[in-house]
Structure formats: structure tokens, C-alpha cells
Amino acid sequence: EDQVTQSPEALRLQEGESSSLNCSYTVSGLRGLFWYRQDPGKGPEFLFTLYSAGEEKEKERLKATLTKKESFLHITAPKPEDSATYLCAVQGANTGNQFYFGTGTSLTVIP
Amino acid sequence: GAGVSQSPSNKVTEKGKDVELRCDPISGHTALYWYRQRLGQGLEFLIYFQGNSAPDKSGLPSDRFSAERTGESVSTLTIQRTQQEDSAVYLCASSPSTPGLASSYEQYFGPGTRLTVT
Numbered sequence: 001e002d003q004v005t006q007s008p009e010a011l012r013l014q015e016g017e018s019s020s021l022n023c024s025y026t027v028s029g030l031r032g033l034f035w036y037r038q039d040p041g042k043g044p045e046f047l048f049t050l051y052s053a054g055e056e057k058e059k060e061r062l063k064a065t066l067t068k069k070e071s072f073l074h075i076t077a078p079k080p081e082d083s084a085t086y087l088c089a090v091q092g093a094n095t096g097n098q099f100y101f102g103t104g105t106s107l108t109v110i111p
Numbered sequence: 112g113a114g115v116s117q118s119p120s121n122k123v124t125e126k127g128k129d130v131e132l133r134c135d136p137i138s139g140h141t142a143l144y145w146y147r148q149r150l151g152q153g154l155e156f157l158i159y160f161q162g163n164s165a166p167d168k169s170g171l172p173s174d175r176f177s178a179e180r181t182g183e184s185v186s187t188l189t190i191q192r193t194q195q196e197d198s199a200v201y202l203c204a205s206s207p208s209t210p211g212l213a214s215s216y217e218q219y220f221g222p223g224t225r226l227t228v229t
Contacts, residue, residue, distance in 0.1 A: 043202050044154075046217050087154070099154075104153065
């Protein structure tokens with residue numbers, strides 16, 4: 001069965017303290033791995049799609065990487081406005097239209 | 112341009128009543144998804160619409176849940192005889208879903224409807 005596990009559940013960083021969030025997955029034939037940001041009371045906001053191992057994508061202070069078993073979301077010199085819950089989702093070749101989401105990592109960046 | 116909109120933003124209902132939730136997708140997006148997000152849990156897939164094809168209802172948790180979509184426009188999710196365990200945020204997302212387009216599976220979410228069943 002396709003699964004997504006995110007760690008840690010919660011992360012507190014000082015402003016400027018770089019770190020990484022992990023998304024481990026098991027899926028039959030990865031079609032895509034997706035990262036989203038969700039602010040309280042709002043719907044998830046799309047960040048990145050990764051399609052194959054070795055792929056990397058960057059946006060401002062965020063960089064997403066992908067291996068055959070996991071993805072990392074690296075946050076470089078975070079700012080308080082980066083505080084949010086970060087969600088990972090996968091779509092497999094054999095799961096039709098379903099996307100499997102992890103439970104997210106709640107990031108707090110302290111000024 | 113306009114994003115995905117959902118209404119109402121909040122709904123409080125009594126156990127046993129029916130509720131209808133609405134989603135307006137981004138214009139031109141052929142795919143539409145409904146998800147349920149319970150407190151502290153991941154998004155749970157409910158149903159998927161793609162153009163005029165038969166919907167994928169494999170995620171609906173019981174026959175109390177149903178959804179409709181008219182063409183490539185508005186969708187409604189109906190929950191009959193609501194139960195307390197139905198309390199959650201219901202999220203709608205739309206996607207371009209254009210074959211051959213790398214970004215076609217990116218989903219754009221609405222703000223959600225928070226349903227509370229008392």
C-alpha cells in the first residue's frame with residue numbers, strides 16, 4: 001500500500017537556522033512527489049513537483065530534493081514568515097487519481 | 112486570476128441533518144478533487160472528477176457522502192444524516208490535468224469549509 005511519512009512532526013528554528021524536513025514514501029511507480037505549504041485556516045499552497053530521483057527544485061529559501069525512497073525540503077536561513085505546515089504528497093502509477101498526503105511538519109521560525 | 116473558492120467557509124449543523132458544500136474551481140481546470148482533513152491528520156482523498164468522465168468515488172467513506180459536478184464547473188459535496196465524526200475541514204482542489212503537460216498534476220486548493228457537527 002502506498003504510504004507517506006513526514007518527520008519531524010514539529011520543528012522550531014531560530015531565524016537564520018537552516019534545517020531539513022523529511023518525506024519518506026513507498027509507492028508503486030512514482031508519478032510525482034508534491035510539496036505544499038499550509039497556513040492556519042487556509043488550503044494548501046503548491047510549492048514543488050518532483051518526478052524522478054536526483055531531481056532538485058528551488059524557490060527562494062526552499063529547495064526540494066528527491067531520492068527513490070524520500071524527499072527533503074531544505075530551508076536555508078529561514079524567516080518567521082516561513083512558519084507554516086509543510087505537506088508532502090505522492091501519486092503512484094497504480095493508484096489512479098489518488099494522491100497520498102503525509103500528516104505534515106509544523107515549522108515555527110522564531111525571530 | 113481567481114483561485115479556487117469554497118462556500119460556506121464555516122458550517123455548524125446538528126447531527127442527522129444534511130449539508131451541502133460548494134466548490135468553484137479555477138476556470139479551465141478539468142480535474143477537481145475533494146479531500147477531508149481531520150484535526151492533526153493528513154488529507155484524505157474523497158472523490159475525483161475529470162471532465163465528463165465518470166468520477167472516481169473510491170475515497171468516499173460511506174453512502175452518506177455524494178458529490179456532483181456539472182461539466183468542468185462547480186461541484187457540490189453532500190453529506191446526508193451527518194454524524195459527529197464527519198466534523199472536519201473539507202478541501203476542494205482543481206488541476207489543469209492536461210496530458211503531456213508537466214505541471215498538469217499540480218493541484219490548487221481552495222480555503223476549505225470547516226464543518227462542525229454538534
